[in-house]
Amino acid sequence: MERVTALATEIRAPAATNRRLLAAGALIAFGLVDILIFGLFSHPGDAAFALSLSGASITVPTIRVASWVVYIFGVLSILIGIARATVMTSPGLRRLAIAVVLFFFVISLLIWSDTGSWTHGIPVNIVTLLQATLAGSIPLILGALAGCMGERAGVINIAIEGQLLMGAFVAAILASTVGLWVGLIGSSLAGGLVGLVLAAFAINFFVDQIILGVVLNLLISGITGFLYDRLMVTNAQTYNTGNTFSAVKIPGLGDIPIIGPIFFDSTIILYITYAAIILVQVGLFSTRWGLRVRAVGEHPTAADTVGINVLAIRYRNLVLGGLLAGIGGAYLTIGSVGTFGKDISSGLGYIALAAMIFGRWTPLGATAAALLFGFTTALGNFLGTITVPISPALLGMAPYVATIVAVAGLVGRVRAPAADGKPYVRA
């Protein structure tokens, strides 16, 4: 064991200097892009940011920003990069530096895209953009929470993608034949069922969890695709009507300018997501149950010794996580577009996995990462609609590149629960 650990540390630790310079270089590169691309190639005039939706009861005035502001952002980013290489030592400060530089980058990008001729003087509506971000993040957040639940208990869940897809399918078919609420509950149960199968094969039959997740995803893609062709295509009026939940505005909160329409005027699924984030975060880190789960994920032998039922905890967590991911899948059909399509989850489960890793296996971190990934998607869609000459593909890669950078230890270090992925056998 010692030798393995020694090997691991030797391979894992890139020289601290290298990492410092790389991180600083990345920050400076963002600053240079701000200046050289968004600054030099900008168009004269101001960028406008609208902060309220049309028809809102309280309107917030539109903010106008001159295009030279991006130079300030660029210079600040470069200064932060230099500071990162020289004086910055506390991890919190380093993370803040990344956040600030990314924020400057996004704002510069928006200023640049709005001062151009592409928007025809129409302001960028920040509220719409953030609404789309939050809605698009729902399946990512719920999927990432499912991942956290499993991996904190020591079982790798790659089948998030399958859970989303199964949830989406069951939600669509039940909402079409029985009713919306039945669809929502059914989707949750379907996700839980996938979690149960995952648990059975991983825990009882010791199947490698990564293999298992991939195979389950393929299997679910096959089953839903088959039933889609068999039932939904031939009989869309019966099985795929496109029933959706409508938005519920929370009285009072929903009328607050800016915040209201973003956070408190959406479908029930968003509110479930809020509850799920809080429950999983508090549950994992502030309750006896959470302590047990984490003990099982870090050191199952020790947990077993003090009388914790390792296998039961793993089973329960995978099923509970599946219930959440299933709801995330329901968002894809009855929460947004209504109708099911083949492979509608389109890799969102894998982004959710990335978000969980990026968020360092914590519910809040995963949520933040999911929001970040959701934002890049929303931004990509937005830039696509105003035909800015940036390929949406470049923004589309951002979450994945960021995750590779994170696991390669270039920005901080991510570490999985110690017993993650290892089947537990009582000695």
Next chain:
Amino acid sequence: MTSDPGNQPGEPEQGPVDTNVRSSTATSGPPVRDRFRGSGSAIINAITQGSPAVVTILAIFSALVLGALVIAFSDSTVLHAWSSFFAAPGAAISATWDSIAAAYSALFEGAIFNPNTISAAFHGGSVGAIFYPLSQAAAQATPLIMTGLAVALAFRAGLFNIGAAGQWIGGAIVVTYLGFAVHLPLVIHAVVCLIGGFAGGAVIGWLVGALKARTGAHEVIVTIMLNYIMYQVLNLVLGTPTALQLPGQANLTSPNIEPSAQLPHVGGPPPQVGVGFLVALAAAFGTWWLLERSTVGFEFRTVGANPSAARTAGMSVPQTWVLAMLLAGGLAGLSGAVAIQGTFYSLNFQSYGNYGFAGITVALLGRARPVGVVLAALLFGALQAGGTVMQAVTSVPVDITNVLEGLIVLFVAAPPLIRAVYRLRRTEGASLGGAAKGWNG
């Protein structure tokens, strides 16, 4: 190692891929089957103890049974018959049987051979037509063999390569570019394209290996992310007229590659085997030779079985990872090359993901052995070819083949389940589960 419950020697279902190494060192396990006891009893033992081959056959059988249920109970005629089961039980059962029999016989006729072609051959029809379904199966299997090898090769070195899809794209992009933008004489052009495809995939694979070797980034995470990055890269190059997009097209598709770069077919028409299939077989032979007969392959297998021992023996574990991923990526890229040069002739979004992910199932079913990979790919190729015919004849969607493939691999991956269902005795554990390992190593 002893404090690690997941990797104890003799723990039957978690042995590494290379069971030769493990079973010879496992002292507490049951005795290895005696090969010299006479073939009759050996066969009986193999069946009752559930040897890997028997488990595989039972897994295929179980998958077909479950698939039959899915086919029957998604058929509205069958469901209608069952709703009046108590009035006419015979009708319900015969409707179920008819539904299953129609689908599976069409599947068989499309995958292996159609009895009608034999009788037709006797009455002056084409003899070649008998082999048409098999040639279709071989054609479908061709790219799967190579993505399967890409997963299997990495697997033997202890790496789980989920990135064959991304590496496939890497190879396909290079091949397509070389195919239409470069002008070369007949044979040379095709060979240059094949090499280019290998190189395109190898770069992506190398990146994974290098990241793992230098920073410890887990190859599963990196390959999953690279799949989607490469998908976006494909989106980018196919959407850029100066890169790969067919000029004057709004669609995301490339121009056709030049005829000189296309791989010809041998024999036919209609039963014909593409040169790509021969390339795939050559790749399988090369991988076998590399793994079983070369020093490099020995290092791969040693690192896969026990990195610490490999290191103690003076092998460079990180270097082995890099080389294994480079070659694995190259094989996946070669799959992209053959698919473009032999089948599609142009690159678009139709084939993304399918071959790469199917390669994982092929490698698992083939137990990460080159011969097994070829057989597994032929099986899945036959299922695909048969499924297409089945959809045309009986309107049962071809997606059922994905269900069958998923179920087969799921059962193969869980021999204890198959043993429990079929009441087989325990035997030496030849699981394909691989070294069950987590993100941390």
